[in-house]
Amino acid sequence: MPTSAYSFLAHPSGNEKWTVIAEFLSDVAGNEPNWRVGASVLLARYVEATSRRHAQSFERNALFVVADPETQKMELPFPERGRGRDHHDYLQESSPRANVPRFVKNVLQAQISNGRDILLSPWLVHGATPNFRNLRATVAFATEAAVSPLVGDRDLWFGFQVTHNVLSDDGLRDAFLNELVELPTNPVYLRAQLEPPDGPRQFSDPAVIGGLRQVVTALSENGMRVILAQSGLLGWLMLPFGAVAFGAGTRASMQRTIALTSGGFARQPLNWFFVPQFLGSALAEEMPSIAAIPGYQPCPCPYCDGDLPDTGDDFDRELAGKHFLWWCALLANELNSGQPESTVRQRIVDARAFWTQVQSGQWH
Numbered sequence: 001m002p003t004s005a006y007s008f009l010a011h012p013s014g015n016e017k018w019t020v021i022a023e024f025l026s027d028v029a030g031n032e033p034n035w036r037v038g039a040s041v042l043l044a045r046y047v048e049a050t051s052r053r054h055a056q057s058f059e060r061n062a063l064f065v066v067a068d069p070e071t072q073k074m075e076l077p078f079p080e081r082g083r084g085r086d087h088h089d090y091l092q093e094s095s096p097r098a099n100v101p102r103f104v105k106n107v108l109q110a111q112i113s114n115g116r117d118i119l120l121s122p123w124l125v126h127g128a129t130p131n132f133r134n135l136r137a138t139v140a141f142a143t144e145a146a147v148s149p150l151v152g153d154r155d156l157w158f159g160f161q162v163t164h165n166v167l168s169d170d171g172l173r174d175a176f177l178n179e180l181v182e183l184p185t186n187p188v189y190l191r192a193q194l195e196p197p198d199g200p201r202q203f204s205d206p207a208v209i210g211g212l213r214q215v216v217t218a219l220s221e222n223g224m225r226v227i228l229a230q231s232g233l234l235g236w237l238m239l240p241f242g243a244v245a246f247g248a249g250t251r252a253s254m255q256r257t258i259a260l261t262s263g264g265f266a267r268q269p270l271n272w273f274f275v276p277q278f279l280g281s282a283l284a285e286e287m288p289s290i291a292a293i294p295g296y297q298p299c300p301c302p303y304c305d306g307d308l309p310d311t312g313d314d315f316d317r318e319l320a321g322k323h324f325l326w327w328c329a330l331l332a333n334e335l336n337s338g339q340p341e342s343t344v345r346q347r348i349v350d351a352r353a354f355w356t357q358v359q360s361g362q363w364h
Contacts (some may be wrong), residue, residue: 001189002036002038002064002155002225002245003187003225003244003245004120004244005244006036006038006244006245006332006333006335007037007063007064007245007333008035008036008037008038008240008247008248008329008331008333009037009038009039009040009227009229009245009246009247009248009355010025010041010062010248010325010328011025011039011068011248011249011254012039012041012092012254013254018054018057019151019180020102020250020321020323021039022054022057022061022248023059024322024325024329025037025058025061025062026060026061027302027303027326027363028061029331031302032329032333034333035064035329035330035332035333036333036336037063037329037333038063038064038065039058039059039064039066039256039282040065040068040229040245040247041065041067041068041114042070042071042082043057043067043068043069043071043083043087043111044073044082044083044112045069045082045145046082046083047071047083047086047087048084048114051067051114052113052114052115052203055067055115055116055265056115057113058156061359062070062233064114064117065115065118066118067116067120067156068108068229068262069088069090069116069120069159070082071122071124072124072125072161072191073106074091074122074124075124075128078091079230087218088106088110089106090103090110090122096122096124097124097133097137097140100140100141101144102146103122103141104121104141104145105148105150107120107121107122108121108147108148108150112154114330116154116156117155118154118155118156119151119156120156120157120189121141121142121144121146121156121157121158121159122145122159123141124138124161125158125161125162125193125259126163126164126166127163127164127165127193131201131334132178135176135179136179137160139179139182141159142158142159142186145158146186154350156185156186157189158180158186158187158188159189159190160180160188160190160262161190161191161192161257162190162191162192162193164192164195164208164250166211167192167207167208167212167215167293168205168207168210168211169206169211169238173211174217177215177219180219180222180224181218181219182225184352185223185224187224187225188190188219188224188225188226189229189252190215190227190228190229190230191229191230191231191257191313192208193257193258194227194234194248194256194257199234200272201306204236209237210313213238213241216228216238216241216242216243217241219242220243220246221242225242225243226238226244227244227245227246227247228243228246228247228248229257230248230254230257231246231248231255231257232246232248232255232328233246233279233328234256234267235247235248236247236328236332237311237338239344240340240341240343242274243273245260245332246328248324249306249321250317250318250320250322250324252272266313269322271283271311271317272284272320273286273320273323274320274323274327275287275290275323276299277295277329277351278351278354279351280351280355282358284308284310284315284320286308286310286330288308290358292359293354294357296354301323301330303322303323304323309323318349335358
């Protein structure tokens with residue numbers, strides 16, 4: 001069972017080589033076969049045949065594979081719902097709230113056509129509007145999926161997405177939980193939609209983090225296992241409180257869930273590199289100075305093998321991304337050895353101590 005112990009869920013990014021995830025999964029299988037690592041396929045972002053090919057590649061080495069329908073994209077105009085909009089009936093639905101049975105059936109069918117044994121019920125973003133209509137619709141989707149004959153012997157996870165203001169507000173958070181605990185005790189596939197910090201910094205709003213902890217704890221106490229999709233290390237932080245898995249990708253866009261926007265523009269990427277010792281990222285050009293700090297430990301992952309990343313135009317973003325995924329998988333799986341709370345706490349204590357050294361100027 002994917003939810004029987006702590007796991008990591010690798011998310012691909014829509015604009016990167018899908019082989020990055022496939023190669024990462026192969027490397028884990030070859031080097032750490034006991035690690036619990038799954039993967040997702042983002043149905044809305046690819047044509048149907050491409051999604052199926054990716055899923056088949058992932059499942060060779062993954063513990064489990066989910067076909068994420070990303071139904072939050074239903075809030076966008078039709079042309080912006082992804083390449084899958086011309087191939088999946090659910091993405092062509094004009095009014096999911098008014099056509100619950102048809103919408104749910106089409107979402108489940110898209111995942112079944114992808115070959116999945118785990119199905120996700122669809123969701124709309126709760127907190128994106130000043131009323132509860134998206135939450136009520138999402139609960140209706142989950143209720144419909146729970147009795148759908150399409151599920152059969154497959155596992156069903158209830159999909160939800162909730163904004164930061166719901167998590168940080170006691171009343172809104174309690175109302176959200178009251179709706180969820182009335183559902184059957186299926187696992188919950190939850191996205192926490194946050195205001196993004198600048199650059200690759202970790203999310204640090206204590207009210208939102210505390211609220212997410214209460215949500216995860218409450219659901220766990222009610223017998224509902226929680227998978228925190230697209231959450232990055234914030235999801236890892238929630239594992240001792242009741243989450244059983246967290247998801248992240250190599251790109252910052254897949255390490256946190258943010259509000260959907262139309263359009264956008266590209267920025268020149270910087271050479272960010274994940275530093276396990278302070279659970280954050282630094283520029284590759286800063287790594288020689290950081291490595292000179294007493295107590296720094298060379299990274300033993302197969303993508304570093306003790307070396308520092310190349311800099312400038314030689315910086316390899318794919319290797320740096322796989323390095324980050326490797327550490328996500330390592331952090332999740334070390335909790336399966338027991339004492340998850342003390343393990344996470346010690347990681348954070350050590351990271352803060354090392355970060356203090358970095359900030360003190362010893363690395364200049």
